[in-house]
Amino acid sequence: MKVSFPHMGHLYIPLKTLFKGLKLEVIAPPPISQKTMELGVKYSPEFACLPLKINMGNFIEALEQGADTIVMAGGWGPCRFGYYAQVEREILQELGYDFQMVVLEAPDSRISELLLQLKALGEKVSVREAYQAIRFAWKKLIAIEKLEKKLEYCLPRAIDKNRLESIFERALQAIDEAESQQEVEKIAQESLREMEKSPFKSAEVLKIGLVGEIYTILEPASNCYAARCLGRLDAHVSRSIYVSDWVNDHLFGGYLRKSNHKQIMQSSRPYLNHEVGGHGQETVGSTVDFARRDYNGIIQIAPLTCMPEIVAQSILGRVSEELEIPCMTLYFDEHSGAAGVYTRLEAFVDMLQRKRALPSNSQLMEARA
């Protein structure tokens, strides 16, 4: 059995570790490229949302490299994602690929079921080994996210941004190859320190909250590398979603560590009073939360036609007005171009900078007094 899975940001690293730990042969799909996009677009329903199309590209490339089993997540609505695997399987079968698709249908907070499904995949492993595989994968995930957050903090402040990015990329690769938890920890510590040591500018940076649909937030190739662009434009980006939070909240029922998910959902009221599938309610809640924490602006990103995010966007206008925080929404599909996206990000950052330069009302009052 040669197992593959869809890409979503750096998730491929812990996933590879997990499957290897389950004694499965893993064929990770090649990194998302122009070709991946083209394949995906060619064989997907025309009006499907972008993540499905990129999934398709990943699967085709992995199957071409010899994968025979695809592991995919499922779900029971209300959004399209729950039906992705069904459509994808049908199309791939029609294309003539010989494979099996394992759909992890674990509903929210049913870790026991998920474990059973994973265990069923790795027939040859004991429960103990399965548990260890999960632990090791989780460690890698946490290490990667520490690095990601550090990069988000340092990139806008650093003078030599290229150097910082290359430290990060090197660390990722080393973690991918690491064979033990100690090794992972060592790499993470060293790289974090190295990043901190980069010379920083003295000017204060803008703080921008990045909210929206989970895949678009986690997979840079699906958002024209918006977060990196912002960092290079000297803005400190904080995301509303990190994979570990999602795993913790949805798969482990908040068991792994303390979570502020409930509080975020609460913050969406009175603007949005019900969940709307996907991460629509989180988008509104996080926006309110960022505004309260004095962020300078919010950027919402999502695939074009994304239903929960369209609901959220409709509501963000009101949030933006009442809490006086500028919000911008960017939708992505296969036609999105990096240049166009960069221009819009740049304009938004400029606007925030001008706005900050203006003395705020209270300062004005003080000056007048």
Added chain:
Amino acid sequence: MSRVGIPRSLFYYYYYPLWKSFFADLGAEILTSAPSNRHTVERGIELAVDETCFPIKVYLGHVAELCREELDYIFVPRLVSVEARSYICPKFMGLPDMVRALIKETPPLIDITVDLSCDEKCFQKDIIRVGRLFTRQARKIQLAYQHGCEELRLCRSLASQGFTMEEAIKMWEGEPMEAESETDLNIGVLGHGYSLYDERISMNLVKRLRAMNCKVLLPEHLGSEVVEAEAATVPKRVFWTLGRKMLGSALHMSQREDVDGIIYLACFGCGPDSLIGEIIERKVRDNKPFILLTVDEHSGEAGIITRLEAFCDMLRRRRNYRSESKLSPYGASLHSFENTV
């Protein structure tokens, strides 16, 4: 007497008789917005964020129109789920909040939450909560709701005799309806009811087909057991109520001798349509001629009419050919047709 406004849009086409008699029994006066027209559409487009699907834009237009009237309430339900383990669409789940955020100064909204995905208890409570706006007698509220359900059944049985829900609602309100004239083709038509029966969104699809001598077969004309049984043949249950009904109807129609062809009306930018349309097309196209019409606020009537005419012509040619030669012309002729439209 309280006046309650009901937008003539979205779930109006599935539930209006229920809501109308419910509120009327509680002593309210009901006002509906006018059928969708140019102004409704323009107003909706102005209010909505660009990426919103056409039906939601139209809905916002209806609500805005009602906001101009002297009303005590506007009825904007939050439809999460109308049956076990199913949803409608994420957008319906946030509808009252979208309305509040996008339209300033609405009369108070009656935003009852309909969520039957797990059990009915919450819903029953919410009915009482809404009913209390009009009366303090819980019993009266329950009776009004039961009466509403009966009226809805009545209206649906009218529709099942070959009418659209829009026509059935008119008949239910006492308007006479003409029987269908002569027809020579039988066409299955699928789509979300709020698109199909809204004359602006569907650009009068059903009436146009009838004018072309077609008998139109709709999901509402089929027994729900048949539809559900067919829908259950796919590997994973479709969790969108309307999507599942369409899939079941499509599978059923594709096996029926007396159905000449199938049309699916999709909305541009609609999430569920983008997947369900694809699945239906894959399942149906080998058995029946099939076209998928995608509409949005920019669609022109002329384009639609041309496609419908071409489709009907093809079906007629195909039938004559078949009755002459007794050969099945599936395949080549069908695909060459698809390429020409």
